[in-house]
Amino acid sequence: MACMNEDGQWIVLMGLLVALGLFFLALIINQSALVGQTTAEGVLEFPKNDIRDLREAVFNYVDASQNTEVQKDIIAISLERKNAVVSFSAGEQQDVSGRLLRPVTIHYNNGVTEYDETVYY
Template sequence: MESMRKDTKGQWIVLSGLVISVILIGLAALANQAMLAGYHSSNAALEFPKENIRELNSHTKDNAKIIRDLSLKINSTSNETVPVIFEGLFHNYSSQIERLHAIHGETVDVSLVSINSTNGSYNNDIDMILVNIRYNDGNTHYASEPEMIEVRA
């Protein structure tokens, strides 16, 4: 019995087994954290609403051109100037687009800053407008202030 107490070779085996098991547990925890970090970073990239922002900018540009054409047509039968008609129609577009995005829980603000005409005939035609476009879905805030839109084709 006395010889077993003096023999310490088995303690080194037990100690090395304990160290190896602790190292394996640590490596497993690190691998788990790496997987979770990769999942969360790729998921965050998918949640960014870049298509919504692109569509908002594209629709605003397209509709500004359509509103300009409508303003010219309405001007031929109305006493109001083209910029006044354009402002009214653009305000209607802005309020409609705000309501459409509000249905999806997003706040959108498209506001007209100024109307410019390069040829000097301010009452008869519009060449360019400046608008502020703001988008917020609770996670992402986007602002383009001012966005220059050429409405003359």
């Protein structure tokens, strides 16, 4: 670079164009490759099994006549071990098409996925 010769500027310019072209191609291919990588990540990131598990735990809590200790257990351990803010409660029994069911509200938020549900159980 030092003691540069001023000749051959066309070659340098063409080199620059080719380099720019490669740069944009690389940019595009790079973006497309990301899609395949995130399929498995997407599965891991979405806490489907966690939410299903929580629902069952909440139904068990309702079955255990809404023991407040169980509710405290689930809320505290969720926050500590699963980094998820969880809240749930069951209302009074109502007549839903001939059956006595409680409206159960479940809220789940682990910072990425938020889940809210009201289910009659």
